[in-house]
Amino acid sequence: MPVYHVTVGDKTYTVEVPNPQERPVRAIVDGEVIEVAVAEAAGAPSGAAVTPMVAAPVAAPVAPRPAVAGAGDVRAPLPGTIVKVAVKAGDQVQPGQELVVLEAMKMNNPIKATRAGKIAEVFVTKGQKVQHGDPLLKFED
Secondary structure (H helix, E strand, C coil), rough: CCEEEEECCCEEEECCCCCCCCCCEEEEEEEEEEECCCCCCCCCCCCEEEEEECCCCCCCCCCCCCEECCCEEEEECCEEEEEEEECCCCECCCCEEEEEEEEECCEEEEEEEECCCHHHHHHHCCCECCCCCCCCEEEEE
């Protein structure tokens, strides 16, 4: 999955694009799913460069919801099905370590730790369907 680091003003965002060919394009910006409608460039062959019709505001970006909420929850960044749970309660994890894998739009999306810590509780199991924002697991405070 392509991952970009985009800087707007003095803030840098992590942007993941699971499937750039999908319409509308779904981008995950710092854990928040944003749908972007795109149109083919005039006179360009199918699949050529595209021009965004609707995008997240550039001048005043909305503060993205963090993947790890204030209560220590790691939340689903998009709806899908849990295909792998890589940790259990009591596990110590490091930033970037895979926690769960969420299948969405026929793509596996690894959900990784954004900080080091100990897993207090895991709320999901393999095969479970989740919605955007559902808690997946909780870090100890």
